[in-house]
Amino acid sequence: MISLSDIPARGGSPFTRSMGLFVLLLLTAPFWLEPIGLYQYLGMEIAIWILFALGFNLLFGYAGLHSFGHGAYLGIGAYAFGLFQQNVTLNLWGGLLAAIAAATLAGAIVGAFVSHRRGIYFALMTIAFGQVFWFAAIKLHSVTGGEDGLLGIPRPNLVVGPLKLDISDNRTLYWFVTIVLLVAVLALWRLVNAPFGRVLQAIRQNETRARFVGYNVWLIKWLTFVVSAGFAGLAGGLFAMAQESAYPDVMSLHQSGLIVMMVLVGGGLVSFWGPVFGVLLYFIARDIIGGLTETWLLWFGLMFVIMVMVRPEGLAGLFHVLRTCLPPGPRKAVGPAAHPGRA
Amino acid sequence: MIELLPHIVNGLTLGLLFALIALGFTLIVGVMEVINLAHGSLFALGAYFALATIGGDWFASTEFGIWWLGLPIGTRYATALAVGPLLAAASGMAIELCLRPTYGKAPLYGLLLTFGAALVVEEVIRLVWGTGEQNLSVPQAINGAFLMGGLIFSKYKFFAAAFALAAIALVWVFLERTPYGAIIKAGSHDSEMVRALGYDLSKLRLLVFGFGAALAGLAGIILAPIWGLRPHIGLDVVIPAFLIIVIGGVGSFWGAVLAALLVGMSVGITGAYAPAWSMMSMYLLLIAVVGFRARGLLGRKSALEN
Numbered sequence: 001m002i003s004l005s006d007i008p009a010r011g012g013s014p015f016t017r018s019m020g021l022f023v024l025l026l027l028t029a030p031f032w033l034e035p036i037g038l039y040q041y042l043g044m045e046i047a048i049w050i051l052f053a054l055g056f057n058l059l060f061g062y063a064g065l066h067s068f069g070h071g072a073y074l075g076i077g078a079y080a081f082g083l084f085q086q087n088v089t090l091n092l093w094g095g096l097l098a099a100i101a102a103a104t105l106a107g108a109i110v111g112a113f114v115s116h117r118r119g120i121y122f123a124l125m126t127i128a129f130g131q132v133f134w135f136a137a138i139k140l141h142s143v144t145g146g147e148d149g150l151l152g153i154p155r156p157n158l159v160v161g162p163l164k165l166d167i168s169d170n171r172t173l174y175w176f177v178t179i180v181l182l183v184a185v186l187a188l189w190r191l192v193n194a195p196f197g198r199v200l201q202a203i204r205q206n207e208t209r210a211r212f213v214g215y216n217v218w219l220i221k222w223l224t225f226v227v228s229a230g231f232a233g234l235a236g237g238l239f240a241m242a243q244e245s246a247y248p249d250v251m252s253l254h255q256s257g258l259i260v261m262m263v264l265v266g267g268g269l270v271s272f273w274g275p276v277f278g279v280l281l282y283f284i285a286r287d288i289i290g291g292l293t294e295t296w297l298l299w300f301g302l303m304f305v306i307m308v309m310v311r312p313e314g315l316a317g318l319f320h321v322l323r324t325c326l327p328p329g330p331r332k333a334v335g336p337a338a339h340p341g342r343a
Numbered sequence: 344m345i346e347l348l349p350h351i352v353n354g355l356t357l358g359l360l361f362a363l364i365a366l367g368f369t370l371i372v373g374v375m376e377v378i379n380l381a382h383g384s385l386f387a388l389g390a391y392f393a394l395a396t397i398g399g400d401w402f403a404s405t406e407f408g409i410w411w412l413g414l415p416i417g418t419r420y421a422t423a424l425a426v427g428p429l430l431a432a433a434s435g436m437a438i439e440l441c442l443r444p445t446y447g448k449a450p451l452y453g454l455l456l457t458f459g460a461a462l463v464v465e466e467v468i469r470l471v472w473g474t475g476e477q478n479l480s481v482p483q484a485i486n487g488a489f490l491m492g493g494l495i496f497s498k499y500k501f502f503a504a505a506f507a508l509a510a511i512a513l514v515w516v517f518l519e520r521t522p523y524g525a526i527i528k529a530g531s532h533d534s535e536m537v538r539a540l541g542y543d544l545s546k547l548r549l550l551v552f553g554f555g556a557a558l559a560g561l562a563g564i565i566l567a568p569i570w571g572l573r574p575h576i577g578l579d580v581v582i583p584a585f586l587i588i589v590i591g592g593v594g595s596f597w598g599a600v601l602a603a604l605l606v607g608m609s610v611g612i613t614g615a616y617a618p619a620w621s622m623m624s625m626y627l628l629l630i631a632v633v634g635f636r637a638r639g640l641l642g643r644k645s646a647l648e649n
Contacts, residue, residue, distance in 0.1 A: 066454075113630065120451075121633070123454065124585070124586075124633070125633060128586065128629045128633075129626075132623065135620075135626070136623075253578060253582065261459070264455060295469065297465075298466035300462075301462035302459075304455075304462070305456055305463065308452055308456040308459060
């Protein structure tokens with residue numbers, strides 16, 4: 001089995017072929033989505049979930065901390081955005097900052113509780129905290145609007161210096177989301193290819209050893225949790241704008257589990273781009289299989305089970321193996337995993 | 344104090360029912376070191392199979408069906424109590440066969456695979472039994488309410504609590520007083536040694552998973568009349584089970600029972616003061632316990648910590 005660290009890190013410039021393809025797909029999407037029978041809103045939804053999934057993979061794939069309650073931070077971001085628009089002032093940047101700040105704060109508190117745990121116990125604690133937030137969102141009627149959530153969240157104008165743009169229709173909002181996503185992807189790329197990202201992988205492989213080498217493992221885990229929650233909050237703010245509402249459903253265990261499924265199926269454990277494949281696959285499954293049969297989740301679930309059984313490295317791992325197997329040429333073979341049996 | 348009494352009784356019965364759910368879960372975690380997120384789905388499957396056995400709408404037009412529906416509900420209910428867990432055990436064994444490629448890898452994969460299996464089971468239930476809420480009928484003898492000390496209690500809840508108590512005792516006897524129990528306990532302690540002694544480890548795992556699934560199915564049949572039956576009950580039920588295992592300590596029998604009673608009591612007593620928030624108390628209990636004692640109340644070291 002291969003893992004993230006077996007694939008040589010490129011480091012340096014983020015402008016690789018994969019990045020080029022990714023940018024190209026994002027920038028052209030509004031022009032081909034409708035002709036091939038899909039709709040504009042889907043592109044935006046996918047972009048937001050990619051942002052969420054990539055931020056989540058910092059924690060899940062790179063640091064090997066299996067959070068099962070990450071939907072909570074997306075939800076908190078969405079609520080914070082909505083509450084800011086409705087109670088403070090109608091401002092795009094203010095709302096997004098509030099979303100990031102709220103999710104970061106929640107992540108900082110939860111992170112302080114969970115950062116000295118690892119493995120399944122970490123997962124269990126994140127589930128418990130995720131459920132607490134979800135429960136609170138449902139029960140605090142006066143703030144969150146209960147089960148219905150906050151409705152009628154506006155899409156404020158984009159103000160950059162003297163420029164003022166109306167981004168209330170799906171297409172212009174898509175452009176805005178895309179720009180935010182690209183900035184976030186560049187930031188995440190830098191982060192995981194910086195020494196910080198290497199330390200994360202060291203912690204994933206052997207936490208005790210990383211501690212003995214001299215890293216403050218607790219602090220690094222906590223920081224990763226906080227940063228990852230912050231990205232989820234940003235995605236949540238955008239999600240509130242896209243949906244024009246915020247509701248507790250995205251915070252449920254079900255949704256938090258789905259994001260784990262997406263990241264794993266896509267191959268977040270072996271590639272930076274894995275989560276992107278996973279999100280695409282999920283939404284394709286939802287919209288295309290979902291158009292054919294009501295029980296698309298059954299088929300997605302079955303596919304997921306088979307994936308975990310035969311190829312737990314996910315789609316990205318599959319591509320990687322295909323690429324190293326097909327041409328017998330000079331390409332460097334995959335080295336043996338540093339710790340077989342541990343992902 | 345006296346006005347708290349019904350809440351304490353409620354909490355105790357709830358705790359016993361939680362213990363019944365958690366028993367199979369802790370058995371599987373102990374022996375296989377797999378967090379079986381499909382446990383709730385097996386719980387739901389057991390109840391739905393019982394529903395199909397008692398109601399029998401799908402074979403009602405055959406001669407056998409007419410004869411079957413003519414039988415008193417007590418007989419049909421008793422049959423369902425056997426059929427439901429058996430079919431749940433078969434489903435559980437199927438999941439165990441799927442789990443085999445994940446052994447020896449990080450425990451995360453077992454968790455993920457069973458999460459996927461839970462999704463699949465939920466969708467299958469939707470497909471077969473529909474999305475609406477269903478009712479599992481119970482015999483007249485254990486239905487209704489009775490008065491005690493001026494307070495009204497549900498007969499069925501007492502039946503369920505007594506049943507749970509009996510099931511806990513039986514599982515304890517099975518684990519502690521029979522050679523099979525000894526092998527299972529040894530398997531959870533040191534599976535390599537058990538294999539070296541000549542026991543077929545993969546058969547042991549299959550049987551333990553089946554046994555755990557049967558307990559889940561049994562719990563489903565007992566609890567369905569109280570909580571109602573809907574396709575997503577699996578995910579609703581697995582969370583408390585899961586919290587109880589962690590609070591009690593992974594793989595510990597008495598830990599699970601103790602934690603279940605604690606959780607039941609805390610839900611029952613918060614129910615007295617803030618009913619809307621009663622389910623929240625179990626999460627706070629978990630955070631409090633695990634925040635201070637990582638392995639839970641009676642836990643011991645396990646491979647899941649890595």
